[in-house]
Amino acid sequence: MKIKKIAVIGAGAMGHGITQVAAMAGFEVRMRDINEEVLAKAMERIKWSLGKLAEKGRIREDEVGKIEERIYPVVPLRKAVQGVDYVIEAVPEILKLKLETFDEIDEGAPEHAILATNTSALPVSEIAQSTRRMDKVIGMHFFNPAQLMRLVEVVMGEKTSHETCQATIELTKKFGKEPVICRKDIPGFIANRITIAATNLVCWMVYNGEHTIEEVDAAMIQKAGMPMGVFALMDYTGIDIAGHVLKFMAEREAHFEACPLMLEKLEQGDLGYKTGKGFYTYPEKGQWVMPQIDLQKAEKFDPMTQTYVVTNMAAELIRNEVATIEDIDKTMKLGFNIPMGVLELADIIGIDTVVSKLREFEKKYGPYYKPSSLLEKMVEKKELGTKSQKGFYKY
Ligand SMILES: NC(=O)c1ccc[n+]([C@@H]2O[C@H](COP(=O)([O-])OP(=O)(O)OC[C@H]3O[C@@H](n4cnc5c(N)ncnc54)[C@H](O)[C@@H]3O)[C@@H](O)[C@H]2O)c1
Secondary structure, three states: OOOOEEEEEOOOHHHHHHHHHHHHOOOEEEEEOOOHHHHHHHHHHHHHHHHHHHHOOOOOHHHHHHHHHOEEEEOOHHHHHOOOOEEEEOOOOOHHHHHHHHHHHHHHOOOOOEEEEOOOOOOHHHHHOOOOOHHHEEEEEEOOOOOOOOEEEEEEOOOOOHHHHHHHHHHHHHOOOEEEEEOOOOOOOOHHHHHHHHHHHHHHHHHOOOOOHHHHHHHHHHOOOOOOOHHHHHHHHOHHHHHHHHHHHHHHOOOOOOOHHHHHHHHHOOOEHHHOEOOOEOOOOOOOOOOOOOHHHHHHOOOHHHHHHHHHHHHHHHHOOOOOHHHHHHHHHHHHOOOOOHHHHHHHHOHHHHHHHHHHHHHHHOHHHOOOHHHHHHHHOOOOEHHHOEOOOEO
16 A cells, blocks of 8 residues: 555644654645644644754754645644545544544545554554444554654554554654554553553552652662653653553453552642652752652662563563564663663563562562463473573573
8 A cells, every 4th residue: 555645633742743753754744633723833843853853963954844845734634634545643542532533534534544543552443443444443652752762553453454554564664663563452552551560560569658759769770770760750751641551451451450659649630740740849840850869769679670560561462462572672672762671681580580579479469460371381491581591582
C-alpha cells in the first residue's frame, strides 16, 4: 500500500509532534483539532521545534519552510480525513471520546485508509469496534516527545490484519523510528505495562513504610546510575500519564492492586511539577527543577527491585507470545533511554536470583509477583544467564 497523505487527529502534546515527524518524513499531513486557536498553538510548537533542529544541524535551514508547507491545519474532522491513506488519532485518553472519534473517522476516511490510535493503554480492539474496518485499525504508540523518541510500539488489535501491521511497520521506519510489535492487545502494551507494574510495587513499599521516596530515588541515582529517581521521573512526565495506565491495569488485570500512594495524588490533582506538587513540591508551578535529595539515603533501598519485577512481566510477555526478547530489550533501551535491556541485565544478575527475589515479593505483596513459569523453567534447565552461558541470550 502506498501511503502519501496522513491525517493526525488531535494536535496536543503528542499530535503536534507526530504531525512534525510525518511532515519531516515527506508526507502531506492534515492536522486536526477542535478549534483554530489550538491549531495555531500546535503550529507554533512545530515551528519552534524545527528551528531548534535546524540550529543543531539536524535538518537544513532551507528544509524548515518546506516541512511547514506540508502541514495543513484543519478543524472539520471530515475534511481532515477526506482522501488520506493513513490516520493517526491522538485525542485525550478517554475511551468514549476515542470511540466517537473513530466512528466519525471511519465515516469520512477512504475505505482503504488505515486508522491508528496513539492510545497509551486503552484497548485497540475496543476502539476498532466503533468502525466497520476492524482489520485496518491498529495501535501506533509513540513516546513523548515524539520528535525525539525513536521508539514506536505497533499494537495488534484482535482483528488487525497482517497487511495493516506491515504497512504500519513500514510507515514507522519511514518516520525514522524503530518499531516493536506488541502482538496482543493487553493493558499497558509492552513499555507501560512492565514499568508500571514495577513502579506500583515500589509505591507499595513506600506506602507500607518500608522505604521513603527519598531513599528509593537516592538509590536509583547513586547505585543504579539513573539520571533521576522513579518518583522524580513520574513528577517530570506527569503522574496522570502513569496513573491512566495504572488504573486501567487495576481494572483489567487479575491480582493487580493499584497503590493508593499514586491514586491519592491523582485524586488531589497533584500531578507533578506541572501542578507545582507531586511526590515532591516545586517552587513554581510549571517550572521543572530537579528535586534535591540526600544521596546518602541510597543505602537502604535495592534499585534492582524494579529489575526483578520488570523481568517477570517481560517473561510473561515472551511466554504468551506478545513480544520477542529482542523487542522487549529494544523497548526498554529506546523507550527509557537506558544503555542496557532488562533481559540482558537479568542474565547478568542470574535468573535464579531473580526468581528467589520474586518469591519473596509474592509472599509479601501477593500473587501478581509470582515468578513466571518461564523463569522457573529456565532455572530448572540451568539457563541462569551469563554464568551458565545461556539465559534469555546465549553467551
Ligand atoms: N503525553 C504523553 O506522554 C503520551 C505518550 C504516549 C501516548 N499518549 C497518548 O496520546 C494521546 C494524546 O495525548 P496528549 O498527551 O497529546 O494529550 P493532549 O491533551 O496534550 O492533546 C490532546 C488534543 O486533542 C484535542 N482534542 C480533543 N478532542 C478532540 C477531537 N474530538 N478531535 C480532535 N482533537 C481533539 C485537544 O484539544 C488536545 O489538543 C492519548 O491517548 C495519550 O494517552 C500520550
